[in-house]
Amino acid sequence: MRHDPSEPHVHLGPVSVDRGLRRQGIGGLLLIRHVAHLDTVGAVGYLETDRPEAVDFYRRFGYAVVGEAKVLGVPCWFMRRPSA
Template sequence: MEHREPYLHLRVLDRTDVAEAAALLGRGMADNPIHVSVYGDDEVTRIRRHASLMRVLLSSSPALTIDGVEQGGALVGVAAAAPPGRCQPRAVARLRLVTRGVTFGPRAAERLLTWNRAWAAHDISEPHVHLGPVSVDRHLRGRGIGTLLMLRHTTHLDSLGVAGYLETDRPEAVGFYERHGYAVIAEEEILGVPNWFMRRPPN
C-alpha cells in the first residue's frame, strides 16, 4: 500500500496556540548560529531558553499575526509577522523579554541584548511588515512547509502594498528568501556570526 504524508493545513494561530508555537520555535531554531553564540553549546539548553523567550514574545505582542502549518494535527511550521509601525516590541513586552533573558545568566543575557540591539539598529524606516520569528521543525525541512508560509506572507504583503523586511543568520535561508522577492540590503557580523538584513519591495 502506498504511504502518503498527511496533508499540510495552514491557519492563523491564536493565543491558545502560543505555548505550542513557542516550543516549535525553540526546537526549530536551536541550530541557528546566533542562537549557539547567545545561548551556548548545549542544544537542550538552547531549545529551552529560546522557547521560553518566544513564549514571552508571542504572548506579549498582540499585534503579531502568527501563521501556522499543521500536519496530522501537529504544528510543524510557524511564521510571525508584525504590521507596519509595530515591529519593535512595546515597553511592557521589552521589559518582560529582558526579565526572562536575565534568568539565563549574565553572559547569555548580555549577548541576547547585544544581538537584539544590533538587529533593531538595522530596522528600515519605511512602512513595512516585519517577518519573524519563522521556523519549521528541523526534521521536516525541505518539504514545502516554509514555502507555504512564505506564499501566505507575500500574498499578504502584496495585498497591503507595503515593503517586507526580515533578518536571518542562516546563510542557506538567504537564497530561500530571495526566491520570494527579498534582497539583501545589509550584512553585519554579530557576536562572531554573519547576519543578513533583507527587504522585499512593495508590489
C-alpha cells in the first residue's frame, strides 16, 4: 500500500496464467476486459509486478511504469494507467 497512488484508482491484484497455458492469449483477454471496465467507469488503473517480462505486457494495455523499488529484496515495478 505504501506505493499506491493517493488518487482514487482500481488496483489490479496479482494475476497470472499457468506457465503451461501462457502464450495462448488468456492474459490478453483478461486485460482487455479489465481495461474496458476502467474505461467504462473512467478509473485510473494501478498495479505492481515483480516480473520484468510482465512490464512490456502491461504496457500494451496502456500502463506505464511510475516507479521502481525493491520490496523484500525483490525488484518491483509500479505501473499506472490513466483514466479514459
